[in-house]
Amino acid sequence: MEREQGKTLYDFYESIVNALRPMFKEGVRSTVVAAPARTNYAKDFLNHIRKHHAWLVREGPNAAAFGELVGSAGQPHEVHELVRTKQFREVVGETRSRDADSIAVVLERSLNLGDSGATVLYSLEEIEGLVYGRQGQSNLTPEHVVLTDRYFAEIKNKGRIQRLLQISKNKGIKTTIVNAETGPGLRLSQLGGLVCFANSNEKKRK
Secondary structure, eight states, X not given: OHHHHHHHHHHHHHHHHHHHHHHHHTTOOEEEEEEOTTXXXXXXXXHHHHHHOHHHHSSSTTOOEEEEEESOOSSHHHHHXXXXXXXXXXXXXXXXXXXXXXXXXXXHHHHHOTTSSEEEEOOHHHHHHHHHTOXXXXXXXXXXXXXXXXXXXXXXXXXXXXXXXXXXXXXXXEEEEEOTTSHHHHHHHHTTSEEEEEEEHXXXXX
């Protein structure tokens, strides 16, 4: 009986992960897990993630950030009420902050370790060339385009950035806009406000 219950929970958690996969592919990485008070559903689900989907929480530019919130979200009207609460806004803010912090960690590591396998591009022209496949950079695969909200607000040709972000999403490249006032945002601003993480295909083949 206990084994059957365990299998049922496993299948339930897997169905949630499968439902989230399309969003992860589009670049959404901040996720809030809501569960009723006096239950362990949220913690049990996150433990399932850590045990069976470690790639989701492994440190890196594609890591997901999960937040926990007490509340019922089984029906559309419950979700509607939940997202209007102060607690929800606080959890979302904290989760996005962790997401931005993980980007900053990877950025600093990429800058400091020349042999880390990750390359960081800084110029819009270089990033466009790699994402659009216009340059002969066959040894690099773009993984994550990151920019600050200030960079987006101040650039004159917003259509150019919107096209870059849209094509990146279409190709499965993660895109993130970071608050320029946060620690990670300030570091990105020092580098121009726009970067692209790219992985070396040579290291992938090893």
